[in-house]
Amino acid sequence: MSSEELPPRESMEFDVVIVGAGPSGLSAAIRLKELNAELNIVVVEKGSEVGAHILSGAVIDPVGLDKLVPDWRQDADCPLKTQVKTDKFFWMTGGSAIPLPAFIMPPLMNNHHCYIGSLGQLCRWLAGKAEALGVEIYPGFAATEVLYDEKGAVRGIATGDMGIAKDGSHKASFTRGMELCGKYTLFAEGARGSLTKQLVAKFSLDANSQPPKFGIGLKEVWQIDPAKHQKGLIQHSFGWPLDNSMGGGSFLYHYDDNLVAVGFVVHLNYQDPYLSPFDEFQRFKTHPAIRTLFEGGKRLAYGARAITEGGYQSVPRLSFAGGALIGCAAGAERGNNLFGRQHAATHRIMHALDARHIDKARGAADQRAARKAQARHRLVATLGDGARAIGKPLAALE
Numbered sequence: 591m592s593s594e595e596l597p598p599r600e601s602m603e604f605d606v607v608i609v610g611a612g613p614s615g616l617s618a619a620i621r622l623k624e625l626n627a628e629l630n631i632v633v634v635e636k637g638s639e640v641g642a643h644i645l646s647g648a649v650i651d652p653v654g655l656d657k658l659v660p661d662w663r664q665d666a667d668c669p670l671k672t673q674v675k676t677d678k679f680f681w682m683t684g685g686s687a688i689p690l691p692a693f694i695m696p697p698l699m700n701n702h703h704c705y706i707g708s709l710g711q712l713c714r715w716l717a718g719k720a721e722a723l724g725v726e727i728y729p730g731f732a733a734t735e736v737l738y739d740e741k742g743a744v745r746g747i748a749t750g751d752m753g754i755a756k757d758g759s760h761k762a763s764f765t766r767g768m769e770l771c772g773k774y775t776l777f778a779e780g781a782r783g784s785l786t787k788q789l790v791a792k793f794s795l796d797a798n799s800q801p802p803k804f805g806i807g808l809k810e811v812w813q814i815d816p817a818k819h820q821k822g823l824i825q826h827s828f829g830w831p832l833d834n835s836m837g838g839g840s841f842l843y844h845y846d847d848n849l850v851a852v853g854f855v856v857h858l859n860y861q862d863p864y865l866s867p868f869d870e871f872q873r874f875k876t877h878p879a880i881r882t883l884f885e886g887g888k889r890l891a892y893g894a895r896a897i898t899e900g901g902y903q904s905v906p907r908l909s910f911a912g913g914a915l916i917g918c919a920a921g922a923e924r925g926n927n928l929f930g931r932q933h934a935a936t937h938r939i940m941h942a943l944d945a946r947h948i949d950k951a952r953g954a955a956d957q958r959a960a961r962k963a964q965a966r967h968r969l970v971a972t973l974g975d976g977a978r979a980i981g982k983p984l985a986a987l988e
């Protein structure tokens with residue numbers, strides 16, 4: 591059956607369509623509902639359930655969560671239970687781990703106010719909050735196509751057809767995708783989203799920015815011997831097994847009941863074509879200072895995914911007719927150092943959340959409030975543009 595012969599897709603109308611139920615998509619949905627409970631908001635998530643594709647296991651700066659769900663610490667269901675107690679940083683050589691004193695680290699690397707937990711679980715919890723506010727969330731549906739109106743503005747997305755065999759033929763179970771149309775569509779696909787890439791090309795969003803940069807992040811969750819567990823300890827390292835020509839490093843977080851999230855990030859600009867980030871990660875775990883931690887433990891989960899590392903200069907224009915890019919889809923992890931990661935999720939949340947406040951502050955006589963809001967946003971490399979991009983169209987929805 592050619593595409594012309596396919597039956598038409600059914601269509602549903604919303605105020606806001608959000609692609610991706612990661613931290614930024616869900617936070618945007620919650621915040622929009624808080625701002626205007628009448629808004630019809632739908633979130634599509636390609637993972638089989640919310641959180642299924644979220645890997646980070648994670649030191650989370652609660653600055654965004656404090657704004658979004660101020661009483662989260664009192665919520666017994668919130669999965670962030672472990673506060674960072676000890677924060678260590680090492681330079682690794684093949685045989686030793688040399689501790690670096692905290693005072694030489696920039697404030698960005700101070701994690702003491704942060705929490706350790708599973709970002710996937712946090713997303714599931716956020717999804718519950720969003721649904722309680724009336725947001726419709728559809729896991730198991732990938733947005734595969736951007737829909738445009740006759741003027742070329744984004745008018746929503748289409749989910750993929752289902753029931754297609756490997757050879758492209760249609761199985762008996764073939765079902766057409768749905769058109770989800772919105773006055774405004776937010777793309778929160780995370781790093782290197784497929785629709786995001788199309789939008790960047792179509793609207794030349796990167797005309798005035800540098801090429802994006804990416805890393806690969808590999809992560810495992812272990813249950814370790816309780817005698818070795820130090821709840822609240824986080825440690826990062828650089829150096830071995832990478833040489834000086836390569837960027838990246840490790841993270842290791844002790845949290846909850848004898849869990850350790852261990853991972854390795856390799857910047858994807860390495861020159862050696864034979865380098866295998868996965869094998870470097872495995873080698874890292876054999877270091878004399880690391881190996882014993884995992885002896886007698888059990889690996890519970892593992893995965894890998896892209897991580898944005900472009901920095902401010904790589905942030906594309908974030909808005910276009912009918913929509914905007916938010917979160918890591920917007921491309922600006924503060925990737926010049928490994929620690930940018932832990933701020934990314936909440937900053938992406940802020941990116942969506944604060945848009946309205948900035949907009950309000952700009953319009954208000956109180957320029958001091960505006961300056962304060964702007965100053966807050968300077969902490970978040972991407973937000974200046976994002977606020978302009980998202981604030982006005984969202985205000986128009988109300």
Ligand SMILES: Cc1cc2nc3c(=O)[nH]c(=O)nc-3n(C[C@H](O)[C@H](O)[C@H](O)COP(=O)(O)OP(=O)(O)OC[C@H]3O[C@@H](n4cnc5c(N)ncnc54)[C@H](O)[C@@H]3O)c2cc1C
Pocket residue numbers: 609610611612613614615634635636637641643644645646647648649650651709731732733734778779780781783784785806807808809853854894895896897916917918919931932933934935936938
């Ligand atoms: C190994 C690793 C460790 C990290 N550690 C930390 C850390 O310690 N602290 C921290 O704050 N951050 C950490 N990060 C970064 C953090 O994961 C991201 O900044 C954050 O997840 C970005 O949120 P997001 O909502 O923008 O995108 P994502 O979390 O990537 O969410 C995007 C969602 O959209 C869905 N999606 C994508 N495309 C589509 C589509 N076309 N249709 C439907 N659904 C779609 C995906 O399945 C996913 O659920 C880490 C990342 C990695 C890879």
